[in-house]
Amino acid sequence: MTNFYSFQGTVTIINDFNIGQNGDGCYKLITVENGMGTVVNFVVTPNTYFVDHAIVAVGDRITGYYDGDAPAPLIYPTQYRALIIVKDHPSQNVKVDFFNRQLVSKDGRLQLNLSSYTQILLTNGQPFSRNPANRDLIVIYGPSTKSIPAQTTPYRIIVLC
Structure with missing residues (x-):
């Protein structure tokens, strides 16, 4: 981590x-x-x-x-x-952090809700076939809730192995 x-x-x-x-x-x-x-x-x-x-x-x-x-x-x-x-791109947000088994970032500010449309990739662009929990992740997402932690369904997740 x-x-x-x-x-x-x-x-x-x-x-x-x-x-x-x-x-x-x-x-x-x-x-x-x-x-x-x-x-x-x-x-x-x-x-x-x-x-x-x-x-x-x-x-x-x-x-x-x-x-x-x-x-x-x-x-x-x-x-x-x-x-x-x-x-920086105005239509996307990026979060780089460790995400625990509930997919909540280490700083407690973002929780991920995965969907079948969420791409989960390795840094080389290949698909990642496991659960991304308990790993360092790059999360690319759009809108999120105003709750604490904010919740979002990411567009793409890049797993940092």
């Missing part, structure tokens, strides 16, 4: 992040500013998962998810290794 933290803002810079001879061009440094003066650099690796395989450009609003328990260098701006990047 990963302790997911997130940072949301507008992409201001995208640069190559040089890590050595075989990694040239494979790593990126994406600088994100949240509109209140806080800046974060996300190190994007070949293993960073981009929801919907979105291409991110300067000016896009994104949310970057990182492991809140992973060490981070004490530099400014803060730098995190991005695990998941979501390009």
Whole structure:
């Protein structure tokens, strides 16, 4: 179970992040500013998962998810290794968290109601044939109730194995 933290803002810079001879061009440094003066650099690796395989450009609003328990260098701006990047889209919501056996997120804010139309996939796009409970999930959904926890029937669930 990963302790997911997130940072949301507008992409201001995208640069190559040089890590050595075989990694040239494979790593990126994406600088994100949240509109209140806080800046974060996300190190994007070949293993960073981009929801919907979105291409991110300067000016896009994104949310970057990182492991809140992973060490981070004490530099400014803060730098995190991005695990998941979501390009904001007005018609969909995304939640990245651990969901328990009742499909309630670890923070207790979202409960999932699965339907036969809910796609449950692996990060490689292949179908996931088991119950998604008790796992780290990327949940893509639309409307939800105003209850606590909010309830939704997700469009798609991506299982982070």
